[in-house]
Amino acid sequence: MDFDDDELDKPYVPPDPIERFFDRLPRPRASTSLLEGDAVDKFDDAKDYLSRTLSVRSSTDPDAKYIEDLVKESDGVYGDMRWVYDGLMRLAFSKPISDQDRSMKARYLRFCRWIAQGRRPRTAFFRPWSDGPYVVPENSPSYAYLDVPLSVRRCAECKKAAKYKCSGCHLRTDGNTTFAVAYCSKKCQKHHWKLKHKDECGQAQRLFHATSLFQEILEHFLAVTYPAACSPRSIVEENGMTVVKFEPLPEPTTFRTEMRRIPPGLAPDQDAFRAALHIFGGYAAFVLARELVEMLIRPCCSTLENNAVEPENMHRPVCFSSTYHDYHASLECHEVLVATLPCGTNFVLDPTGIRYGWKEVVAPESLYMSSRMHTLSTWLNMGPDVGSFHTDDEAFLTPPPTFATDMMKTVVDSLQRQIDKKYGSVHALLGLGNAEFAGAREAIAAAAKKGFDFLADEIARSAVPKDSILNSGGVSMRPWANKDLEVIWYRTRRSNVESMPDWLLTKVWRARWKRVIAVEWPQDAAE
Numbered sequence: 001m002d003f004d005d006d007e008l009d010k011p012y013v014p015p016d017p018i019e020r021f022f023d024r025l026p027r028p029r030a031s032t033s034l035l036e037g038d039a040v041d042k043f044d045d046a047k048d049y050l051s052r053t054l055s056v057r058s059s060t061d062p063d064a065k066y067i068e069d070l071v072k073e074s075d076g077v078y079g080d081m082r083w084v085y086d087g088l089m090r091l092a093f094s095k096p097i098s099d100q101d102r103s104m105k106a107r108y109l110r111f112c113r114w115i116a117q118g119r120r121p122r123t124a125f126f127r128p129w130s131d132g133p134y135v136v137p138e139n140s141p142s143y144a145y146l147d148v149p150l151s152v153r154r155c156a157e158c159k160k161a162a163k164y165k166c167s168g169c170h171l172r173t174d175g176n177t178t179f180a181v182a183y184c185s186k187k188c189q190k191h192h193w194k195l196k197h198k199d200e201c202g203q204a205q206r207l208f209h210a211t212s213l214f215q216e217i218l219e220h221f222l223a224v225t226y227p228a229a230c231s232p233r234s235i236v237e238e239n240g241m242t243v244v245k246f247e248p249l250p251e252p253t254t255f256r257t258e259m260r261r262i263p264p265g266l267a268p269d270q271d272a273f274r275a276a277l278h279i280f281g282g283y284a285a286f287v288l289a290r291e292l293v294e295m296l297i298r299p300c301c302s303t304l305e306n307n308a309v310e311p312e313n314m315h316r317p318v319c320f321s322s323t324y325h326d327y328h329a330s331l332e333c334h335e336v337l338v339a340t341l342p343c344g345t346n347f348v349l350d351p352t353g354i355r356y357g358w359k360e361v362v363a364p365e366s367l368y369m370s371s372r373m374h375t376l377s378t379w380l381n382m383g384p385d386v387g388s389f390h391t392d393d394e395a396f397l398t399p400p401p402t403f404a405t406d407m408m409k410t411v412v413d414s415l416q417r418q419i420d421k422k423y424g425s426v427h428a429l430l431g432l433g434n435a436e437f438a439g440a441r442e443a444i445a446a447a448a449k450k451g452f453d454f455l456a457d458e459i460a461r462s463a464v465p466k467d468s469i470l471n472s473g474g475v476s477m478r479p480w481a482n483k484d485l486e487v488i489w490y491r492t493r494r495s496n497v498e499s500m501p502d503w504l505l506t507k508v509w510r511a512r513w514k515r516v517i518a519v520e521w522p523q524d525a526a527e
Contacts, residue, residue, distance in 0.1 A: 016059050016060055016061055017049075017050060017053040017054055017057060017059045017064070018050075018059045018061035018063070018064050018067060018105060019061070019103060019104050019105055020049065020053070021046050021049060021050045021067065022046075022103075022104040022105045022107075022108045023104045024042065024045055024046035024049055025042065025043065025046045025108060026039035026042045026043055039081070040081070043080075043081050043084075047071050047074070047080075047084075050067070050068065050071055051071070051072075054068055061105070063091060063105075066087075066091060067088075067091070070083075070084055070087040070088075071084060073087075074087075082331060082332075083325070085112065085328075085331055086325060086326050086327055086328055086331065087325065087326070088108070088109065088112050089112045089113070089115070089116045089326060089328055089331075090321075090325070090326045091109060091112075092109040092110070092112045092113040092116070093113060093116070093239050097109055097110055097113070113239075115328075115330055115331065116239075116241065116317070116319065116328050116330055116331075117239065117240040117241060117314075117317070117330075118143070118240065118312075118313065118314030118315065118316070118317050118330060118356070118357075119311070119312045119313070119314060119330060119374065120143060120312070120313050120314065143313045143314065143315040143357065143358075144315040144316070144357050144358060144359050145173060145174070145176045145358075145359055145360065146176075146178060146360055146363055146367055146368065146371055146372075147367070147371065148176075148177055149177070149178070149179060149180070149364055149367050151179075151180060151181060151182060151364075152165065152177050152180045152182050153182070154182065155182060155183050155184040155185075155188050156181050156182060156183060156188075156192050156197070157183060157184075157188035157189075157191055157192040158184060158188055160184040161184060162182030162183060162184055163182075163183070163184055163185070164182060164183045164184075164185075164186070164189060165177075165180040165181070165182050165183075166180065166181045166182075166183075166189070166197065166201060168201045168202075168205055168434075169181060169200070169201045169204040169205055169208070171204075171208055171362070173359050173360045173361075174359060178360050178362070178363050178364075179204070179347075179362075179363065179364055181197055181200075181201070196343075199342070199343045200341070200343045200345055202431065203300065203341040203342055203343055203345070204341065204345065204347075205430075205431075205434070206299075206300045206427070206430040206431055207297075207300040207301070207339060207341065207347060207362065207430075208362060209429075209430045209432070209437050209441070210296040210297050210299075210300050210430050211296075211297070211349055211351075211361050211362045212361070212441065213296055213441050213444060213445060214292055214293070214296045214297060214351065215351055215361050216441075216445045217292060217444075217445055217448045217449075218284075218285060218289050218292060218351055219274060219277055220445075220448065220449045220452060221289060221292075221404075221407070221408060221411075221448075221452055222277040222278065222284060223261060223262055223277055224261050224452050224453060224456040225288075225403070225404040225407065225452075225456065226260055226261065226262050226277070226279070227260075227279070228260040230246050230279060230320065231246060231260045231262070232244045232245060232246045232262065232266060232276060233245050233246055233247060233266075234266060235266045235267040235268070235272050235273065235276050236268065236272075237268060237272065237316070240316065241316060241317055241318065241319045241328075242271075242272045242275045242276070242316050242317070242318045242319070242355075242357070243318075243319045243321050244275075244276045244279075244318060244319070244320045244321065245321050245322070246320065246321070246322055247322060247323060261456070262276065262277065271316075271354060271357070271359075272316075274354045275316070275318045275354050275355045275357070276318065278318070278352040278354065278355040279320060281329070281332065281334070281335060281352050281355065282306075282308075282334070282335025282336070282352055283335075284352070285335075285351045285352050286306065286335060286337070288404055288405055288408060289408055290408075291408055291409050291412040291413075292408060292412055293337075295412050295415070295416055295426055296426065296430075297337070297339065297349065299425070299426050299427040299430065300339065300341070300427075300430060301339040301340055301341060301342075302340050302341065302342045303339075303340045304337055304338070304339055304340075305337065305338040305340070306335060306336070306337055306338075307335070307336050307337075307338055307348075307373075307376060308333040308334070308335050308376075309333060309334050309336065309369075309372075309373040309374070309375070309376055310333055310334075310373070310374045310375040310376075311330070311334045311356055311372055311373065311374065312372060312373070312374040313371060313372055314330055314356040314357055314358075315356065315357025315358060316356075316357030317329050317330040317355065317356050317357060318355045318356070329355045329356065330356070334350075334352075334353075334356070335352070336348050336349060336350045336353075336368075337349040337350075338365055345364075346364070346365035346366075347362050347363065347364060347365060348362070348363050348364075348365050348368040348369070349361065349362050350362070350363070350368070358372065403455075403459050407451075407452060407455045407456070407459075410451070410455065411448050411451040411452060411455075411517065414451065414513070414517040415444060415447065415448060415451075415517070415519070418447075418517075418518075418519045419444070419519075422519075422521060439522035440521065440522065442522075443519050443520050443521050443522060444519055446519075446520070447517055447518065447519040447520070450516055450517065451513075451516060451517045454513075454516045454517075
């Protein structure tokens with residue numbers, strides 16, 4: 001091979017440290033995942049390389065200072081990999097990246113952008129690690145809804161083309177069919193009803209009733225107990241994401257400043273507002289609201305299993321953004337519940353899916369997992385006393401008592417008593433017909449909302465020090481500490497209350513709480 005003399009005379013120029021840093025980072029797996037099995041080792045190697053190299057040789061990359069500071073900051077952060085990737089995603093959206101740029105940095109940032117916008121392999125017409133351009137078709141379909149299930153198109157009895165749907169368990173999401181059992185004729189429907197569907201239909205209806213009530217109560221609870229330290233300034237749509245912009249506040253010194261309500265007017269639409277509520281993801285739905293899961297969801301199922309999945313095909317994932325850093329929901333594992341009905345049918349319960357732009361709260365397991373799960377991270381059976389499912393930290397399984405957890409337990413205990421008195425059990429309530437249940441659901445949800453609003457207002461007027469023990473320095477009426485009490489009362493420092501003896505305080509607030517939490521049952525509800 002002939003060589004150019006001028007080429008041979010050129011001195012060796014080592015690669016830029018920033019380019020080598022991106023080259024050493026974990027490579028995408030199957031073009032859809034950020035991490036490989038040995039990702040932690042590769043990530044640590046890339047960090048060490050950058051620190052060593054930049055100490056003796058500078059980089060010509062214009063973003064070198066930002067990347068160097070990002071890596072240094074991650075050393076003192078729990079979850080340093082997540083911190084760096086969130087920072088790289090911020091960099092990826094801060095400037096245009098040419099499709100003709102074949103550098104390792106450009107490829108990695110294009111990939112980070114693709115992950116942040118939803119990891120949609122069915123719409124992204126490119127391999128993020130190849131030399132191909134980053135192209136998303138202009139007429140990309142919406143991934144807010146699942147595809148129509150096959151069961152809607154085929155008769156459940158003979159598998160011919162279907163004409164009718166069972167009206168009892170037909171589940172719709174904004175008019176779109178999420179679940180239905182269909183038939184080609186009345187003859188097939190009658191035969192299948194006697195053979196199998198009678199039990200399945202009633203059990204599915206109970207689960208659908210439970211999830212609709214659970215979701216309404218949960219989201220109001222999250223709205224009134226939102227962490228004040230992350231209180232949003234605005235909620236906007238940017239770069240295919242729902243971006244919640246906030247300024248971190250100092251650590252609260254009293255419980256008065258621990259929670260803050262989010263005004264709905266901040267968001268461009270209701271879906272963006274709901275997405276902003278789920279800042280804690282599955283932790284809030286399955287740990288902070290554990291009592292609500294036990295009251296409404298547990299009676300419908302033979303087993304409950306938690307799955308932590310790596311999501312894909314997100315529609316409008318949420319990003320929590322401050323001046324200093326971003327937090328992308330698309331980077332984390334997503335927790336869902338898999339509910340197995342007594343008849344053996346499995347459904348996925350996804351109360352926090354709206355943070356990825358997904359509309360369905362409950363869906364058939366096979367349909368959900370095939371459309372939205374890239375990989376299954378962990379799974380664990382959810383026992384009656386377990387609130388979280390993919391950690392070995394026992395302290396995480398039972399969260400420390402806070403105003404939010406106390407509020408939830410107080411409201412659920414009061415609702416449980418009233419439902420048992422009216423219908424005998426929650427299972428009987430959930431077994432009501434669709435029309436009858438709709439009236440009862442509205443009454444129960446209204447009572448729960450009044451209860452949360454009342455307790456949040458009382459707590460907001462309190463001045464209990466944040467580091468105080470909740471069972472001292474006032475009267476803390478925990479339902480689990482004293483079963484005779486129906487309300488948590490935190491003594492405020494108003495003179496008209498401080499002078500009141502404890503027994504009278506208990507009596508006054510018990511009576512007041514009963515009036516607040518009373519369910520106004522519809523007149524036509526079954527006795």
